[in-house]
Amino acid sequence: MNITHPESLIFWSVIVFAILFILLRKYAWSPILGAVRGREESINRALDAADDARKEVENLKADNEKLLQEARIERDAMLKDAREIKERMIAEAKETAQTQADKIIKQAQVVIEGEKQAAVVELKQQVASLSVEIAEKIVKGQLSDQEKQLKLVDTMLDQVTLN
Amino acid sequence: MIIVGNSFRRFFHLALLFCSFGAIAQDHQTHPSETPEDTSFDATKLINSHISDSHEFHIADWNGKAISLPLPVILWTDNGLVTFMSSAFHHDEEGKVVVERGGQQFVRYQDEIYYADANGTVSFEGEGNVVNSRPLNFSITKNVFTLMVTAAIMLLVFIPIANSYKKNNRAPKGISGFLEPLILFVRDDIAIPNIGEKKYQKYMPYLLTVFFLIWLGNLIGLIPFFPFQGTLTNDLLFTGVMATITFLITIFSGNKGYWGHIFATPGVPKWLLPIMIPVEVLGMFTKPFALMVRLFANLTAGHIIILSLMALIFIFETAWISPVSIAFSLFMYGLELLVAALQAYVFTLLSALFIGQAVEEHH
Numbered sequence: 001m002n003i004t005h006p007e008s009l010i011f012w013s014v015i016v017f018a019i020l021f022i023l024l025r026k027y028a029w030s031p032i033l034g035a036v037r038g039r040e041e042s043i044n045r046a047l048d049a050a051d052d053a054r055k056e057v058e059n060l061k062a063d064n065e066k067l068l069q070e071a072r073i074e075r076d077a078m079l080k081d082a083r084e085i086k087e088r089m090i091a092e093a094k095e096t097a098q099t100q101a102d103k104i105i106k107q108a109q110v111v112i113e114g115e116k117q118a119a120v121v122e123l124k125q126q127v128a129s130l131s132v133e134i135a136e137k138i139v140k141g142q143l144s145d146q147e148k149q150l151k152l153v154d155t156m157l158d159q160v161t162l163n
Numbered sequence: 164m165i166i167v168g169n170s171f172r173r174f175f176h177l178a179l180l181f182c183s184f185g186a187i188a189q190d191h192q193t194h195p196s197e198t199p200e201d202t203s204f205d206a207t208k209l210i211n212s213h214i215s216d217s218h219e220f221h222i223a224d225w226n227g228k229a230i231s232l233p234l235p236v237i238l239w240t241d242n243g244l245v246t247f248m249s250s251a252f253h254h255d256e257e258g259k260v261v262v263e264r265g266g267q268q269f270v271r272y273q274d275e276i277y278y279a280d281a282n283g284t285v286s287f288e289g290e291g292n293v294v295n296s297r298p299l300n301f302s303i304t305k306n307v308f309t310l311m312v313t314a315a316i317m318l319l320v321f322i323p324i325a326n327s328y329k330k331n332n333r334a335p336k337g338i339s340g341f342l343e344p345l346i347l348f349v350r351d352d353i354a355i356p357n358i359g360e361k362k363y364q365k366y367m368p369y370l371l372t373v374f375f376l377i378w379l380g381n382l383i384g385l386i387p388f389f390p391f392q393g394t395l396t397n398d399l400l401f402t403g404v405m406a407t408i409t410f411l412i413t414i415f416s417g418n419k420g421y422w423g424h425i426f427a428t429p430g431v432p433k434w435l436l437p438i439m440i441p442v443e444v445l446g447m448f449t450k451p452f453a454l455m456v457r458l459f460a461n462l463t464a465g466h467i468i469i470l471s472l473m474a475l476i477f478i479f480e481t482a483w484i485s486p487v488s489i490a491f492s493l494f495m496y497g498l499e500l501l502v503a504a505l506q507a508y509v510f511t512l513l514s515a516l517f518i519g520q521a522v523e524e525h526h
Binding site: 003004005006007008009010011012013014016017019020021023024025027028029030031032033035036039 | 215216237273274275300302303306311314321322324325328329333339364368371372376401403404405408
């Protein structure tokens with residue numbers, strides 16, 4: 001091939017290319033590249049956000065777990081406390097009841113003792129008076145004739161000497 | 164090199180994809196509309212006329228008459244600007260038809276427009292060299308027309324795409340879904356690995372424009388009917404302009420390290436510098452020169468082969484050769500579709516590489 005009138009193609013190539021380049025840069029490449037970059041950024045942002053959300057959920061889960069654990073421990077402690085209180089109360093009640101009972105028993109014993117003493121005293125008096133009456137009657141009977149009186153005197157005298 | 168190899172593989176797959184549907188499309192286009200008019204068939208002339216620039220856009224021949232689209236002739240003469248349509252020459256390329264405009268006479272001899280001499284024609288000296296002087300010629304030639312068509316298609320394709328991004332900031336749809344991977348390919352596999360993450364943005368518009376202009380220009384050249392047919396990269400001047408722009412960008416973005424490498428190559432003894440400097444300076448120019456020739460030669464070679472295969476039918480003067488011609492040129496068409504994309508890739512890649520070398524940070 002022959003190269004003829006080179007100036008025409010060089011001239012128009014430069015002009016057309018320059019116009020094409022300027023127009024495309026302004027109206028095509030900048031918006032397209034910008035949009036693509038924007039989209040890439042937004043995708044990255046969305047991925048980051050999703051990552052964050054997942055982490056947050058995980059944290060939340062861990063928090064919940066911790067809370068649950070704490071609640072469980074607290075419940076156990078409370079149950080333990082309640083059991084202890086119950087036992088203490090029962091023990092205290094038992095103790096109080098015991099002392100109360102003891103006191104009542106002691107009082108009863110004292111009363112019984114007193115009654116017993118009174119009864120014994122009364123019995124003694126009655127026995128004494130009965131004895132005296134019986135003795136009176138016996139004495140009256142025995143001393144009704146002379147012989148018997150003398151015998152008695154003899155016996156008594158024997159006893160005295162024997163002593 | 165690994166990055167280049169990787170991106171090359173990706174690119175190859177991409178190119179194969181285009182090949183596959185391109186091959187179907189070109190099936191019925193292999194019948195050349197360019198049947199020769201006279202009995203004596205000259206294949207060289209046919210091929211030359213197809214790959215050369217011209218003042219007319221040749222569409223077809225009908226009953227021995229050429230049908231073509233006349234393009235404006237714009238001349239900067241001694242008396243100022245002169246314009247007329249190329250149809251004024253009536254397809255004459257031998258300097259026989261004289262066109263008179265603004266008191267000046269013009270003749271056309273083998274695509275070049277001269278001032279007619281006193282005899283109203285061109286005169287020669289020695290081995291057919293024309294002695295006539297000629298005006299500066301700023302005509303819209305076939306290749307300029309093709310360039311304008313290509314540029315117009317690019318504007319019509321990419322500006323609406325850019326607008327579609329304003330409305331839709333979600334995943335790309337339609338044609339932008341098809342072209343966005345290519346744009347990202349230029350960005351992620353050509354610009355960023357070669358120029359670097361920090362500086363690539365400034366050069367993206369140039370790389371994208373070049374990539375799509377060459378690719379689309381090559382593809383348009385493979386469509387064998389009006390208004391396409393013309394191949395941008397068939398013109399050494401066009402590829403030269405592109406290579407020069409890359410060269411200028413390289414030079415103007417060259418940093419201290421780049422110039423230091425040329426005029427005081429590190430690690431080279433002082434006494435060697437008088438040899439090294441010319442070599443390095445020469446290297447500056449051979450790079451864009453190689454760009455220019457590579458881009459020009461690839462598609463041109465393909466076109467010459469296809470045209471030669473078609474010419475076989477007329478050389479052997481039998482239709483029985485046509486299955487061979489068609490089969491081989493089909494194969495060549497497939498190859499050219501691949502080469503069309505490959506050359507766009509190679510040119511863009513090397514431009515990015517040279518720019519990358521110029522802006523590279525030296526530590």
